[in-house]
Amino acid sequence: MSDHSVNLPLFPRLPALALKGMPLMPVSMALSGFARRIAARHPAMFRRLGEYNAARFVLDPTDLPLSMLLEPLNGRPRIHLSRRTLRGDARIAGPLSGLLGLVHGAYDGDALFFSRDLVIEGDTAAVLALRNAIDDAELDLSAEAQAMSGPFAAAMRRLIAMAEARTGVALSRHEEDGTW
Amino acid sequence: MVMEIVCPAGTPASLRAAVKAGAHTVYCGFADETNARNFPGLNFERDEMREGVAFAHDHGSKVLVAINTFPRAGGEEMWHRAIADAESAGADAVILADLGLLAHAAQHHPNLRRHLSVQAAAANADVINFYADAFGVRRVVLPRVLSVPEIAAINAETEVETEVFVFGGLCVMAEGRCSLSSYATGKSPNMNGVCSPASHVDYHEDHGDLSAKLGGYTIHKVGAGQPAPYPTLCKGCFQAGEATGHLFEDPVSLNAEALIPQLAKAGVTALKIEGRQRSRSYVAQVVRNFRAAVDAQAAGLPMPEGMLASLTEGQATTAGAYKKTWR
Numbered sequence: 001m002s003d004h005s006v007n008l009p010l011f012p013r014l015p016a017l018a019l020k021g022m023p024l025m026p027v028s029m030a031l032s033g034f035a036r037r038i039a040a041r042h043p044a045m046f047r048r049l050g051e052y053n054a055a056r057f058v059l060d061p062t063d064l065p066l067s068m069l070l071e072p073l074n075g076r077p078r079i080h081l082s083r084r085t086l087r088g089d090a091r092i093a094g095p096l097s098g099l100l101g102l103v104h105g106a107y108d109g110d111a112l113f114f115s116r117d118l119v120i121e122g123d124t125a126a127v128l129a130l131r132n133a134i135d136d137a138e139l140d141l142s143a144e145a146q147a148m149s150g151p152f153a154a155a156m157r158r159l160i161a162m163a164e165a166r167t168g169v170a171l172s173r174h175e176e177d178g179t180w
Numbered sequence: 181m182v183m184e185i186v187c188p189a190g191t192p193a194s195l196r197a198a199v200k201a202g203a204h205t206v207y208c209g210f211a212d213e214t215n216a217r218n219f220p221g222l223n224f225e226r227d228e229m230r231e232g233v234a235f236a237h238d239h240g241s242k243v244l245v246a247i248n249t250f251p252r253a254g255g256e257e258m259w260h261r262a263i264a265d266a267e268s269a270g271a272d273a274v275i276l277a278d279l280g281l282l283a284h285a286a287q288h289h290p291n292l293r294r295h296l297s298v299q300a301a302a303a304n305a306d307v308i309n310f311y312a313d314a315f316g317v318r319r320v321v322l323p324r325v326l327s328v329p330e331i332a333a334i335n336a337e338t339e340v341e342t343e344v345f346v347f348g349g350l351c352v353m354a355e356g357r358c359s360l361s362s363y364a365t366g367k368s369p370n371m372n373g374v375c376s377p378a379s380h381v382d383y384h385e386d387h388g389d390l391s392a393k394l395g396g397y398t399i400h401k402v403g404a405g406q407p408a409p410y411p412t413l414c415k416g417c418f419q420a421g422e423a424t425g426h427l428f429e430d431p432v433s434l435n436a437e438a439l440i441p442q443l444a445k446a447g448v449t450a451l452k453i454e455g456r457q458r459s460r461s462y463v464a465q466v467v468r469n470f471r472a473a474v475d476a477q478a479a480g481l482p483m484p485e486g487m488l489a490s491l492t493e494g495q496a497t498t499a500g501a502y503k504k505t506w507r
Contacts, residue, residue, distance in 0.1 A: 048221050049221060050221070052221070119385055124411075125381075
């Protein structure tokens, strides 16, 4: 990291250790389902990805003992978690808070990259396309999770708000101007 | 009078972010080779442009459409269609660089306001007045090679509005005439809209050292703790004789925020922020900052303290040619 590092919050060590024993296959399936639900609500994101819908993105939260393979697949995304080194066309690595902050518009990707808070390797064009497609989609993972929670939506909202306040991680969409 | 801030938008979300942050004007381009930021996942489809213009107009902002690459022989139709589509989308002006395209726009779209792109490299009053007389150009975006006194001299001799860059990536070459990227990648910023296309950029980290390659050539390598190297040849690090360093230019970004009062005094109409390739987070932060600055300038207040260093591409800033202190 450089002098202009953003000081991204790191995932707490104890819960991260607990993830080492987590069964990855059901979580991968659940995340894939979650991603498909988001995809159905944001088809423009996949149009914007264009030819990079076929790319394989390795997302590597460096403060977690696992990484993720994301395949957009023209709006039928698939997510696969692994504790082993994953191979793909491009790799984006950084603290989980940085990756989630990019999704929610809390951080600028170029700034995180130039400050060395984020590492990008492999197909740079694919990474750019993914970054631009996600940035334009104005995703809010918190709202999506609430929408899937049925009668527990309010409890989910409170839980996410509490986690956001305690960790400093952007778990919901960052509105660029609070007055709007 | 408040100076106009002209803000970048690479996506519809960024356009909305710019408008919400207080942009007087937003500039953007279509998702093809007609604009000089033809990057993967960026820019506007036709329907997105129509919706973006409507959103901006509903909130009192203007939209300029950059069609500022140079048409390929035999492929002019794509550029002509872009101008027609910009007009039908309700754009407030088009930003053009090519003489033939300016002539086409003046002849076929006389009511569509025409701005001269920085890509045209118009750097003196004579050539600017020629563009105004011949093609009805109403505003010129000045190249980033002029000092403040030179800008004042231009404004003293022309009725054409001037717009100058105040923040973002910096090209010290006379814009529109740089071919460095083409030598390494075969792709031209002026023809294909891509300087150092991402498809030819490769970063590799090894034990904390980060190297940047363009077209297979390593152009810079930095150690742990140093800002990531910039992927363009002009900001690469080279060895010549016994000297090693940034031989073309330092990897710094422009920040002329502190010069806003002098630029106003020099007769500048509009301040341009670079960065259509950046995120909506960048756009919102930079636009908010500059809107506060021009409002303060108009009210005769001191310039607010800048907060933008962390957003610059090289993590370091310069006042560029506005204050010529080259080594």
